Amino acid sequence: AVYAGAGEFLTSTSTAHNIEVSPAEVATTTAITGASAATKGDDVTLAVQVSPAPSGGTVQFKDGSTDLGGPVTLDAEGKGSIAQSFATEGAHSITAVFSGAPGFVASTSAAHTVTVTTPAPVDVVTHTALTLPVDVKTGVAVDLWAEVKAPNGDLIPSGGEVTFKDGDTVIGTAVNVVDGAAKVHHTFATAGTHTITAEFSGAAGYLASVSQPGALEVTDPVASDVATTTVTTLPTNPPKGVAVDLIAVVSPTPAGGTVQFMDGATAIGAPVGLVDGKATLSYAFPTAGEHQITAVYSGAPGHLGSTAEVGKVTVTEVGTGPAGSSSGSLGNLFGSS
Structure with missing residues (x-):
């Protein structure tokens, strides 16, 4: 500071006083770019741009108020990025907070929404298998069964339909799959394969x-062949793992033939020979729940085959249910003609 002087007062100059001048701080903007949709558990990339590019500083990505990883160091162009996966589905509001740097003011981006969804389930390959009757006559209705299983051998749950075909001809209508099984009751009009x-x-x-093709031999009945009726007697509520009797009676009493008991489309044990028109199978159900039981009579010289109506057997866990501690009482009579 220099004094010019006045009258009897001489001029004078102050000693120097230093003032440190810093560059003016520059306002910044922070912006996020990247995926707006993600699958739960999969990584997506989120990028950030701070403008103008600061000489230093970091950016912290946030999901709401939660930090995503640690601070990200910006490159010379003011850019940075993270690879992030999300553990929960729904809309995630992502922001990026720039810390500031010498000469550059801190800033926070606008929210960037990432919508996270659960991955679509992978469809399971299935295997469809046929179960066909052994002795089939023209004019006599028989049951054709199909089982649908997953690769691990488990029956699929209820759902979908099975269409049975004889060559290119549809047999009846599409049949709903129940507990992995479907059947059609069909009468063949012509003999042959x-x-x-x-x-x-x-x-x-x-x-x-689609199942492997199954060859079914259909023959014409002899004029003297007698139609039969098969009726089952089944336990009401047998306990799992405890042997009970499954009984089938064929009328009129044939001189021969066998009965194959079925649980849905699955054969239970081996065919049982008839004694005085009666077949008995001692069987322990391996699983609890409802089982659809029927019996298929093979037929014999002079007697046509027949299939019993489906009977529902509810198998209980050991120690539960009305028959939980016994071998099961025989009841529930089912039959078909």
């Missing part, structure tokens, strides 16, 4: 499949 297939339509989570 019939090539049967079963086509599963697919269902939620399960792919369609």
Whole structure:
């Protein structure tokens, strides 16, 4: 500071006083770019740009108020990024907070929404298998069964339909799959070899499949052959793992033939020979729950085959249910003509 002087006062100059001048701080903007949709558990990339590019500083990505990882160091162009996966589905509001740097003011981005969804289930390959009767006569209705299983051998849950075909001709209408099984009650009008297939339509989570063709020999009945009726007597509520009797009676009493007991489309044990028109199988159900039981009589010289109506047997866990501690009482009579 220099004094010019006045009258009797001389001029004078102050000693120097230093003032440190810093560059002016520059306002910044921070912006996020990247995926707006993600699958739960999969990484997506989120990028950030701070403008103008600061000489230093970091950016912290946030999901709401939660930090995503640690601070990200910016490159010379003011850019940075993270690879992030999300553990929960729904909309995630992502922001990026720039810390500031010498000469550059801190800033926070606008929210960037990432919508996270659960990955779609992978459809399971299925295997469809046929179960065909042994002795089939023209004019006599028989049951054709199909089972639909997953690769691990488990029956698929209920869902989808099975279409049975004789060559290219559809037998009846599409049949709903219940507990992995479907059946059609069909009467063949012509003798000869019939090539049967079963086509599963697919269902939620399960792919369609077609069975291997099955050759079914159909013959004309002899004029003197007698129609038969098979009736089952089944336990009401047998306990799992405890042997009970499954009984089938064929009328009128034939001189021969066998009965194959079925649980849905699955054969239970081996065919049982008739004694005085009666077949008895001692069987322990391996699983609890409802089982659809029927009996298929093979037929014999002079007697046509027949199939019993399906009977429902509810198997209980050991120690539960009305028959939990016994071998099961025989009841529930079912039959078909």
